[in-house]
Amino acid sequence: MSRSRTGSYPAAVSLVTLAALALSACSGGTSAPGSAGGKTLVVDTSFNLKTADPGREFEPTGSIVDKALYETLLTFKGGDVTKPLPGLASSYEESPDSKVLTLHLRAGAKFSDGSAVTADDVVFSLTRVIGLKGNPSFLLDGVTVAKKDASTVTLTSEKANPALPNILPNPALGILNAKAVRAQGGTATAADAAEKYLNKSSAGSGPYTLTSFNANTQVVLAKNPKYNGAQKPTYDKIVLRNVQAPTQKLNVQRGDSQIALDLNSDQTAGIAGGLKVLSGPSSDVIFLLLNLDPGVSDATADAKFREAVRKGIDYKSLLTLGGSGSVQPGGVIPSTFVGALPPGQAPARDLAGAKAALAASKIKNPSVKLSYASDLTLDGLSFQSMAERVQAQLKEVGVKVTLAPAPTTTELDNYRNGKEQVGLWYWGPDYPDPSDYLAFLPGGLVGLRAGSKAGADPALTALGEQAATTTDAAGRQKLYEEIQTDLNDDGAFIPLMQPSRHIVAASSVTGLAYNPVWTIDVAELGAK
Amino acid sequence: MPSKGKGGRRLLARHPLARFLLRRTATAVLLAFGVTLVTFILTNLVPGDPAAAALGQRAVGDPAIVAQFRHHYGLDKPLPLQYVTYLGNLFQGDLGESQQSHQSVLTDLSTAVPATLELAGAAIVVSLVVGVAFGVVAALRRDRFTDQLLRVVSLLGVSVPTFWLALLAFYVFFYRLGIAPGSGRIAPDLTAPPHVTGLYTVDAALAGQWQVFWSAAGHLVLPALVLTAYTVGLLTRFTRSAVLEVLGQDYVRAARAKGLPGRTVLFQYVLRAALVPVITVAGLAFGALLSGTVLVESIFAWPGLGAYAYRSATTLDLPAVMGVGLVVGIVYLTVNLAVDVLYGVIDPRVRVQ
Numbered sequence: 012m013s014r015s016r017t018g019s020y021p022a023a024v025s026l027v028t029l030a031a032l033a034l035s036a037c038s039g040g041t042s043a044p045g046s047a048g049g050k051t052l053v054v055d056t057s058f059n060l061k062t063a064d065p066g067r068e069f070e071p072t073g074s075i076v077d078k079a080l081y082e083t084l085l086t087f088k089g090g091d092v093t094k095p096l097p098g099l100a101s102s103y104e105e106s107p108d109s110k111v112l113t114l115h116l117r118a119g120a121k122f123s124d125g126s127a128v129t130a131d132d133v134v135f136s137l138t139r140v141i142g143l144k145g146n147p148s149f150l151l152d153g154v155t156v157a158k159k160d161a162s163t164v165t166l167t168s169e170k171a172n173p174a175l176p177n178i179l180p181n182p183a184l185g186i187l188n189a190k191a192v193r194a195q196g197g198t199a200t201a202a203d204a205a206e207k208y209l210n211k212s213s214a215g216s217g218p219y220t221l222t223s224f225n226a227n228t229q230v231v232l233a234k235n236p237k238y239n240g241a242q243k244p245t246y247d248k249i250v251l252r253n254v255q256a257p258t259q260k261l262n263v264q265r266g267d268s269q270i271a272l273d274l275n276s277d278q279t280a281g282i283a284g285g286l287k288v289l290s291g292p293s294s295d296v297i298f299l300l301l302n303l304d305p306g307v308s309d310a311t312a313d314a315k316f317r318e319a320v321r322k323g324i325d326y327k328s329l330l331t332l333g334g335s336g337s338v339q340p341g342g343v344i345p346s347t348f349v350g351a352l353p354p355g356q357a358p359a360r361d362l363a364g365a366k367a368a369l370a371a372s373k374i375k376n377p378s379v380k381l382s383y384a385s386d387l388t389l390d391g392l393s394f395q396s397m398a399e400r401v402q403a404q405l406k407e408v409g410v411k412v413t414l415a416p417a418p419t420t421t422e423l424d425n426y427r428n429g430k431e432q433v434g435l436w437y438w439g440p441d442y443p444d445p446s447d448y449l450a451f452l453p454g455g456l457v458g459l460r461a462g463s464k465a466g467a468d469p470a471l472t473a474l475g476e477q478a479a480t481t482t483d484a485a486g487r488q489k490l491y492e493e494i495q496t497d498l499n500d501d502g503a504f505i506p507l508m509q510p511s512r513h514i515v516a517a518s519s520v521t522g523l524a525y526n527p528v529w530t531i532d533v534a535e536l537g538a539k
Numbered sequence: 540m541p542s543k544g545k546g547g548r549r550l551l552a553r554h555p556l557a558r559f560l561l562r563r564t565a566t567a568v569l570l571a572f573g574v575t576l577v578t579f580i581l582t583n584l585v586p587g588d589p590a591a592a593a594l595g596q597r598a599v600g601d602p603a604i605v606a607q608f609r610h611h612y613g614l615d616k617p618l619p620l621q622y623v624t625y626l627g628n629l630f631q632g633d634l635g636e637s638q639q640s641h642q643s644v645l646t647d648l649s650t651a652v653p654a655t656l657e658l659a660g661a662a663i664v665v666s667l668v669v670g671v672a673f674g675v676v677a678a679l680r681r682d683r684f685t686d687q688l689l690r691v692v693s694l695l696g697v698s699v700p701t702f703w704l705a706l707l708a709f710y711v712f713f714y715r716l717g718i719a720p721g722s723g724r725i726a727p728d729l730t731a732p733p734h735v736t737g738l739y740t741v742d743a744a745l746a747g748q749w750q751v752f753w754s755a756a757g758h759l760v761l762p763a764l765v766l767t768a769y770t771v772g773l774l775t776r777f778t779r780s781a782v783l784e785v786l787g788q789d790y791v792r793a794a795r796a797k798g799l800p801g802r803t804v805l806f807q808y809v810l811r812a813a814l815v816p817v818i819t820v821a822g823l824a825f826g827a828l829l830s831g832t833v834l835v836e837s838i839f840a841w842p843g844l845g846a847y848a849y850r851s852a853t854t855l856d857l858p859a860v861m862g863v864g865l866v867v868g869i870v871y872l873t874v875n876l877a878v879d880v881l882y883g884v885i886d887p888r889v890r891v892q
Binding site for chain 1: 585586587588591592595596597598599600601604607611639640641642647650651706710713714717720721722723728730731837838840842846847850853854855
């Protein structure tokens with residue numbers, strides 16, 4: 012080869028590059044599967060997924076998956092979580108003391124293998140959730156499940172449990188085919204070995220069956236031909252993909268996916284052209300925690316100091332960080348739940364009042380540490396920017412706030428062990444009932460994290476116990492409002508905001524609703 | 540060296556290359572143990588409780604559930620015992636169970652590692668072909684326009700941040716122009732080919748699923764090209780200077796002077812000698828590719844090792860973190876070994892005698 016012949020190397024290289032690009036162009040044609048008539052729906056979301064086993068699942072992505080695979084005894088329709096509706100149970104009665112819930116199973120319900128759903132399957136599935144001692148086990152704390160006859164089951168609670176009908180729609184309480192799961196090592200104890208099987212194939216009576224499952228990448232569902240519920244699913248195949256938010260936006264705009272679940276207000280602001288955006292307040296309540304334990308902080312243990320902070324925060328200014336659709340809740344219970352305090356009763360900024368309260372406190376030159384998870388973003392809202400704004404606002408009152416960011420995994424320890432002076436966290440509801448928020452009372456799960464020990468406020472504790480067992484709707488509402496008013500007065504928590512939550516979808520997708528328990532119900536979605 | 544065994548073994552033990560390989564492999568195994576020890580200590584130094592990270596907000600409040608979690612993952616045992624147990628399981632090919640996915644780490648890695656290898660492998664092949672070609676051309680056209688152009692190109696390739704290039708490429712070729720496919724390894728309406736090697740292109744070809752093959756190959760192009768930017772730049776620069784150095788050697792001048800054809804001189808003399816430093820750099824570049832894929836994988840939603848490592852680290856999934864550490868360590872050790880062996884193949888002067 013002569014020297015000049017080497018001149019063709021770049022040509023060869025550009026040929027390779029061109030061929031490569033041409034190749035990618037060929038396969039580019041497979042985009043927009045939803046509109047191609049194949050009835051495939053592609054949903055992009057940033058995965059928070061561990062398992063498809065309903066007895067162990069308690070993550071947002073897991074709930075989307077299990078909602079489609081398994082039917083629950085009761086369910087919710089669309090985004091309304093105030094009224095439980097028939098699921099596998101066609102009707103139910105509560106005993107007058109709210110301790111016994113009797114459920115009558117729908118006739119004709121079938122698992123995907125064709126066998127009928129029986130009371131035995133219900134007993135097995137719910138006992139398994141309790142026995143596994145996994146993340147969702149607490150849902151049925153103190154509940155015993157029994158079969159009354161072939162199509163009737165009873166759930167008996169130790170104490171009055173008026174929240175139970177609101178808990179039962181949780182996808183973690185989906186009903187499994189007991190025979191199939193037992194054959195794969197399923198038991199109602201820690202020795203259960205069925206999770207591997209349930210991550211490969213589903214054993215439910217839901218509108219979809221599991222085709223493939225990978226907790227890091229994607230989950231594929233196929234329509235269950237044996238499903239005989241009221242509403243038949245539209246899409247033959249559902250693909251849930253793990254995609255980061257910026258890429259989600261490009262995918263849904265390009266038609267490569269039909270739904271993007273994790274875009275924030277900034278990202279959805281400019282969206283147009285064949286796409287629709289569903290926005291509303293999320294049920295996550297972001298709050299400040301002020302530790303009541305003087306051993307942790309003298310300042311935050313002082314009621315007047317807490318009043319100064321409560322009056323010193325500019326809630327309206329914080330809402331601008333949450334974007335359009337975010338709201339300030341009246342108390343710790345989110346605005347969309349039964350028992351929520353009217354927005355008018357929420358704390359508001361009163362700078363003069365804050366300074367007066369600070370002067371009335373015994374604290375000189377107040378200085379506190381604000382701890383938060385620096386890597387935490389909730390619905391696109393960064394906790395770092397919230398913390399900075401709170402710091403600036405309290406400076407105007409005369410409180411020196413030192414920011415103490417740490418990775419979530421590290422900070423969770425401090426938070427859960429009650430070591431934070433001031434903490435910035437959020438509470439996502441475990442189930443849509445105000446009783447979930449009793450955790451904020453003295454001795455409760457979150458209360459303890461704020462140094463609020465059992466017995467610290469007997470009156471409040473008594474109110475909580477009364478609320479937990481009161482069954483009539485008006486009475487419950489009133490009690491929960493009272494509890495929140497009490498907490499707002501001088502409690503350890505300052506509710507700041509419910510950030511906005513957006514779902515972006517192709518205009519061809521119909522029937523979209525945001526549900527705080529399972530985000531979206533893919534089986535409810537239609538196509539036009 | 541004692542030679543008491545049978546003839547074959549004696550020959551094997553005596554052959555210099557075999558001895559070299561045996562010694563190096565033994566060293567590599569020792570180093571792999573070192574890797575496990577270091578990753579084990581480092582992962583356990585991290586403040587934070589794996590149980591708190593893995594369990595839900597309610598479950599973590601129940602001491603019975605926390606105790607069961609700790610017992611299940613052996614976290615209730617003293618650290619040295621945990622390490623010994625880990626090593627013992629490792630010998631049986633058991634890398635432990637992921638605290639997040641509840642699956643064996645080996646199963647998780649068996650899908651994540653091939654995904655990254657397919658991506659990094661495609662990138663390194665393209666980089667070698669393009670980078671060496673660019674380097675040779677630049678050297679042969681020294682100080683002319685082509686050389687200047689290639690130097691600018693390689694400088695750009697080395698200095699542009701990979702994640703930025705990935706975002707830009709995805710935006711331009713997928714979103715704006717629509718000629719590249721979207722996220723993932725294949726189109727969402729296709730099913731992955733049956734698992735043989737874990738490389739989708741190979742598995743699809745083996746199964747004769749050509750639609751899947753083209754989709755997998757198409758999805759590979761953009762992220763692989765993005766990854767090549769840095770390595771092409773690096774290899775171009777190293778090849779250019781290596782070739783220039785060899786071109787100035789007396790034996791090359793002598794070969795030219797005695798009238799050998801240009802092609803023979805280039806391939807038999809120049810390239811052969813120049814490739815030794817280039818291969819060293821290529822080995823390092825492969826390592827860089829593995830770490831570079833973290834961000835590229837995130838932008839293209841590529842379900843590889845980078846994405847898995849990130850998730851494991853942020854959720855304190857210790858068995859998974861140790862699994863990733865071990866795999867990356869083994870890849871580096873293997874690449875180093877391969878580079879050393881290749882030296883001898885290419886250049887007789889450094890061949891083991």
